[in-house]
Amino acid sequence: xxxxxxxxxxxxxxxxxxxxxxxxxxxxxxxxxxxxxxxxxxxxxxxxxxxxxxxxxxxxxxxxxxxxxxxxxxxxxxxxxxxxxxxxxxxxxxxxxxxxx
Amino acid sequence: xxxxxxxxxxxxxxxxxxxxxxxxxxxxxxxxxxxxxxxxxxxxxxxxxxxxxxxxxxxxxxxxxxxxxxxxxxxxxxxxxxxxxxxxxxxxxxxxxxxxxxxxxxxxxxxxxxxxxxxxxxxxxxxxxxxxxxxxxxxxxxxxxxxxxxxxxxxxxxxxxxxxxxxxxxxxxxxxxxxxxxxxxxxxxxxxxxxxxxxxxx
Amino acid sequence: xxxxxxxxxxxxxxxxxxxxxxxxxxxxxxxxxxxxxxxxxxxxxxxxxxxxxxxxxxxxxxxxxxxxxxxxxxxxxxxxxxxxxxxxxxxxxxxxxxxxxxxxxxxxxxxxxxxxxxxxxxxxxxxxxxxxxxxxxxxxxxxxxxxxxxxxxxxxxxxxxxxxxxxxxxxxxxxxxxxxxxxxxxxxxxxxxxxxxxxxxxxxxxxxxxxxxxxxxxxxxxxxxxxxxxxxxxxxxxxxxxxxxxxxxxxxxxxxxxxxxxxxxxxxxxxxxxxxxxxxxxxxxxxxxxxxxxxxxxxxxxxxxxxxxxxxxxxxxxxxxxxxxxxxxxxxxxxxxxxxxxxxxxxxxxxxxxxxxxxxxxxxxxxxxxxxxxxxxxxxxxxxxxxxxxxxxxxxxxxxxxxxxxxxxxxxxxxxxxxxxxxxxxxxxxxxxxxxxxxxxxxxxxxxxxxxxxxxxxxxxxxxxxxxxxxxxxxxxxxxx
Numbered sequence: 001x002x003x004x005x006x007x008x009x010x011x012x013x014x015x016x017x018x019x020x021x022x023x024x025x026x027x028x029x030x031x032x033x034x035x036x037x038x039x040x041x042x043x044x045x046x047x048x049x050x051x052x053x054x055x056x057x058x059x060x061x062x063x064x065x066x067x068x069x070x071x072x073x074x075x076x077x078x079x080x081x082x083x084x085x086x087x088x089x090x091x092x093x094x095x096x097x098x099x100x101x
Numbered sequence: 102x103x104x105x106x107x108x109x110x111x112x113x114x115x116x117x118x119x120x121x122x123x124x125x126x127x128x129x130x131x132x133x134x135x136x137x138x139x140x141x142x143x144x145x146x147x148x149x150x151x152x153x154x155x156x157x158x159x160x161x162x163x164x165x166x167x168x169x170x171x172x173x174x175x176x177x178x179x180x181x182x183x184x185x186x187x188x189x190x191x192x193x194x195x196x197x198x199x200x201x202x203x204x205x206x207x208x209x210x211x212x213x214x215x216x217x218x219x220x221x222x223x224x225x226x227x228x229x230x231x232x233x234x235x236x237x238x239x240x241x242x243x244x245x246x247x248x249x250x251x252x253x254x255x256x257x258x259x260x261x262x263x264x265x266x267x268x269x270x271x272x273x274x275x276x277x278x279x280x281x282x283x284x285x286x287x288x289x290x291x292x293x294x295x296x297x298x299x300x301x302x303x
Numbered sequence: 304x305x306x307x308x309x310x311x312x313x314x315x316x317x318x319x320x321x322x323x324x325x326x327x328x329x330x331x332x333x334x335x336x337x338x339x340x341x342x343x344x345x346x347x348x349x350x351x352x353x354x355x356x357x358x359x360x361x362x363x364x365x366x367x368x369x370x371x372x373x374x375x376x377x378x379x380x381x382x383x384x385x386x387x388x389x390x391x392x393x394x395x396x397x398x399x400x401x402x403x404x405x406x407x408x409x410x411x412x413x414x415x416x417x418x419x420x421x422x423x424x425x426x427x428x429x430x431x432x433x434x435x436x437x438x439x440x441x442x443x444x445x446x447x448x449x450x451x452x453x454x455x456x457x458x459x460x461x462x463x464x465x466x467x468x469x470x471x472x473x474x475x476x477x478x479x480x481x482x483x484x485x486x487x488x489x490x491x492x493x494x495x496x497x498x499x500x501x502x503x504x505x506x507x508x509x510x511x512x513x514x515x516x517x518x519x520x521x522x523x524x525x526x527x528x529x530x531x532x533x534x535x536x537x538x539x540x541x542x543x544x545x546x547x548x549x550x551x552x553x554x555x556x557x558x559x560x561x562x563x564x565x566x567x568x569x570x571x572x573x574x575x576x577x578x579x580x581x582x583x584x585x586x587x588x589x590x591x592x593x594x595x596x597x598x599x600x601x602x603x604x605x606x607x608x609x610x611x612x613x614x615x616x617x618x619x620x621x622x623x624x625x626x627x628x629x630x631x632x633x634x635x636x637x638x639x640x641x642x643x644x645x646x647x648x649x650x651x652x653x654x655x656x657x658x659x660x661x662x663x664x665x666x667x668x669x670x671x672x673x674x675x676x677x678x679x680x681x682x683x684x685x686x687x688x689x690x691x692x693x694x695x696x697x698x699x700x701x702x703x704x705x706x707x708x709x710x711x712x713x714x715x716x717x718x719x720x721x722x723x724x725x726x727x728x729x730x731x732x733x734x735x736x737x738x739x740x741x742x743x744x745x746x747x748x749x750x751x752x753x754x755x756x757x758x759x760x761x762x763x764x765x766x767x768x769x770x771x772x773x774x775x776x777x778x779x780x781x782x783x784x
Contacts, residue, residue: 002110005211007151008478011113012207014121014140015471016200021125022464022683023196030130030176034137037168038121039467043146043474044156050478052151057235058483059474061244063156064236066470068251069432071168072258076436077459078175079262079444083452085179095604169435210501244367247425250417253312257410260319261440264403 007049029084033077034068040070115291117143130176138169155233306345307376308416314338315409321358322402331405332391335517338409340383342416346376349643358746364484367422367560370783374625375419375552382545382632383412385758389640390537392752393651397535399444408541411437415549421556424483428466431517434549437460438542440714442534454533461526465516472509479503485560493564507568510557511576517544518550520576520606523582530592531599536651539595541638543602551609551628558613559621559784566616573614574706585717594655598635599719601679604717605631612694614744615701621691622780629776630678630690633766637675640759641668644752655724659731669728671763678766680721681714685770693777 021035044063051059120139127133141164148157240248318334325331350373352358360369396401398706414434439462443455454700473483477728479502480495482488492503512523531539584604591597591728609631612624645652645661645668652658662669678687691714698707769776 002107002150003548006110006114007147008211009208010117010147012211013118013204015205016204017121018120018467019203020196020200022460023199024193025125028130029456030172031125031133031598034124034133034462036467037137037164038124038140040470041140042145043467043470044160044475045144045147046471048148048151048153048479050474050481054151054478054481056481057232057239057476058116058244060153060156060232061240061247062428062477062483063153064159064240065251065425065429067156067159067163067249069254069466070162072254072432072436074168074171075258075262076265077463078109078171079729080439080452080455080459081175081263081748082178082266082444084456085445087449087452094219098341197632206505210505243363244365247423247429250426250429250433253410253413254429254436257407257437257440260403260410261407261436264401264407265443265446266439282702 004053005050008046011042011045011049014038015047018042029077029081033074034082036077037070037074040066106150110147113143113146113150117147131173134169134172134176137172138165141165141169153232155236304366304368306349307342307380309417310338310342310345311409311413314341315406315413318402318409319406322406325402326404328395328400329391331400331402332387332394335405335409336384336387339380339387339412342412343377343380343384346373348378361422361486364486365421365423365426365554367420367485371552371560372420374779374783375548375555376416376621378629378632379412379415379419379545379548379552380616382548382636383415385640385762386537386540386545387753388758389636389643390540391564392448392755393535393537393643397445399535399537404441404444407437407441410434411541412545415545415552418549418556419552421558422485424477424485427553428470428473429555431469431553434546435466435517436537436583438546441538441541442530443516444538445535451535452532454530457526457533459532460782461523462515465513465523467513467518468509469513470504472511472513475502475506475509485556488508489564491563500520502566504568507562507565510562511569511572512549514554514557518547518554518606519603520610521580521603522570522576524580524583524603527603528596528599531595531602532593532764533700536595536639536643538647540636540643543598543635543639547602547606548628548632551624552621554619555614558616570614570616573610577607577610577614578706578709580604580610581713582607585622585713586719588717588720591720592654592656594652594658594724597655597724598638600632601717601720602635604713605679608691608694608710611706612697615697615703617701618784619781620697620701621784622777623690623697625783626693626777626780627690629780630671630686630766630769633762633769634675634678634687637671637759637762637766638679640762641672641675644668644755644759655727656731658724661728668759671759672728673725674763674766676721676724678770680718682718684767686766687770687775689770689773689777744745 010083018035018039021038022032025031025035044066047063047066051057051063117140120136120143123136124133124140127136141160145160146156148160314335321334322331329685349368353360353368358368379673387405391400394404396409402447405508414430414432414437416429417433418427421430439455439459442458443452445451473739476488477483479500480488480491482491495503505680514577516523530542558569558573580603584600584602584607588597588600588604591600609624612620612627614620642652644657645665658672661672674685679683681688681691691710695711698704698710
């Protein structure tokens with residue numbers, strides 16, 4: 001029987017994968033953006049599973065907001081990516097070294 | 102005893118996990134984007150199992166239909182370029198260790214926490230219940246305020262994206278000047294020339 | 304109820320539309336500042352009205368109208384007004400003062416006002432994203448400058464990661480309690496404070512890490528110096544002051560209005576973050592030669608002191624934290640105001656050594672910068688000293704003598720780099736720009752900017768005045784919580 005914890009486990013795995021992706025792909029901006037999308041997907045799955053098992057739709061409304069915010073975020077992320085590309089002719093952010101962190 | 106629903110759940114979620122792993126591991130951005138599309142579709146099916154039909158369809162329409170298209174559009178606009186392999190990165194074992202740690206921590210948390218308030222069974226829905234109606238009902242009443250704010254947020258994203266990428270009008274851009282068109286008179290456009298007819302000559 | 308937010312929204316849209324035709328940065332900034340003045344007036348009027356008629360401080364579980372919201376909104380509006388006024392000339396000089404720039408600034412203010420009043424996770428999240436998205440774009444607004452875009456990328460990625468973590472934490476807490484609104488959630492958490500599940504502890508940790516990213520405290524501070532250096536100065540001032548107040552507002556809402564009953568989970572973590580930030584900020588700042596990077600590390604250290612007050616989790620400790628926040632904001636505003644007025648070789652001052660001999664060229668500006676540095680370092684009788692003194696006093700009262708002594712010792716380490724700047728200003732000789740023309744010395748005034756000069760003087764004066772007579776402000780802060 002599939003229960004709440006099964007869904008939560010799936011979203012926990014996706015969340016961890018997205019964090020791993022942010023770490024290992026820290027040089028490619030497009031993949032970084034995709035990892036952020038994956039992370040928000042995991043969070044949304046969490047919210048929907050909880051909303052379903054708590055018998056209240058408020059969590060699903062939250063997911064609605066997350067979807068809209070994720071869309072806005074990726075639009076701005078892609079805009080910044082295009083700016084970066086115009087200057088460096090590459091999406092490789094290995095050259096992010098002018099500013100010493 | 103494994104029911105059909107369990108079968109669905111396990112096949113969908115294993116594909117979801119596999120395609121998400123593929124997103125972060127493949128080197129070509131177009132393939133990564135296509136795997137991300139697959140992840141979204143699988144997640145939408147998972148949400149369908151949770152009876153969140155509206156959101157699951159929105160996920161497909163908005164994400165697969167619009168945002169991933171935007172991603173692919175931008176990727177195609179940039180020249181095809183294989184990203185540097187993560188295998189060469191020296192921090193990889195460390196990242197993997199952190200990943201394992203996080204995952205085990207999350208699983209430990211899920212195993213040992215009593216889910217207060219959450220009942221063991223999902224909400225029983227009658228035949229007249231629709232998920233869209235339930236969301237719409239509170240979205241436009243109780244949560245109208247955040248809903249309005251989302252509108253402002255999308256406006257900000259639009260303005261910001263245009264501000265960042267707009268490089269000014271091209272010098273040779275073709276445009277319409279209404280003023281000039283209206284003010285145009287016959288004298289400016291038409292020149293009457295008297296041409297002696299051929300017949301008189303001969 | 305939503306009049307201040309409505310005014311800001313309307314002004315943003317008007318500026319967006321007029322900015323299409325109007326290319327005068329001064330006029331657009333004036334319009335934005337005028338709308339902020341109206342907003343301040345509306346905030347005060349609504350507060351007095353609701354106070355007189357004893358209106359409810361909570362509207363439909365979504366919106367707080369309490370003292371905290373009032374104070375946060377007013378400080379956000381006032382600092383935004385100052386930041387806009389100080390940055391006008393810079394935006395003109397760097398040619399970034401378009402209508403979109405000012406509209407996005409106002410949208411960011413709108414997001415911050417929303418955050419200050421949020422009484423529900425949805426409202427908080429949307430407000431947070433509203434101001435974060437606007438600031439990502441503002442950081443990248445100098446499209447042709449490489450380090451600006453680099454800073455924007457770093458800010459964007461860390462910001463998105465922070466909101467992802469925050470959301471994950473919120474989802475776990477929602478799952479454990481079934482509540483998204485702050486007031487009922489806090490009641491529920493109070494009931495189960497002792498028998499809380501691992502789900503809640505993990506959720507609290509995720510939320511704390513997310514907020515720590517936004518606030519820029521160690522060990523989540525990697526982005527702060529890069530953003531300060533890479534962003535346009537006017538936007539950097541924005542991030543260093545107004546956005547910090549908004550991040551503090553988020554901290555107050557989450558830790559004080561929601562998670563206060565779970566202090567046993569987050570207090571040790573906040574202690575760790577606080578001490579690490581003070582250590583990292585103060586020691587790393589010594590090695591910096593760039594003025595903006597130094598300010599960045601200084602801000603990390605200051606956020607550490609702030610968290611040292613926050614971890615006590617009592618009403619008076621939160622009031623002291625608010626007092627500290629105000630002192631930090633006024634000090635940073637003053638320091639950056641002076642930098643914005645000066646130039647070095649037709650550009651803005653970047654390196655600390657560019658300030659050589661400022662005293663001989665512009666004694667008044669040197670004095671104002673001296674006040675700012677002394678206040679940030681915590682030298683009596685300035686406001687910064689009073690704020691640090693309050694925190695140390697509070698720590699001793701709560702028997703945390705060890706923390707008090709560590710904080711004081713690290714303050715002395717931190718004083719070194721502020722004093723170095725003062726040495727450069729007052730005791731280093733002027734270096735002629737060009738050996739052939741010995742009469743032209745940097746640093747020079749960028750241009751005569753009477754309004755900005757008056758504003759800088761006002762900030763510096765308030766540091767001195769509030770340092771000598773802090774009682775009123777302190778009393779005010781104590782009444783908020």
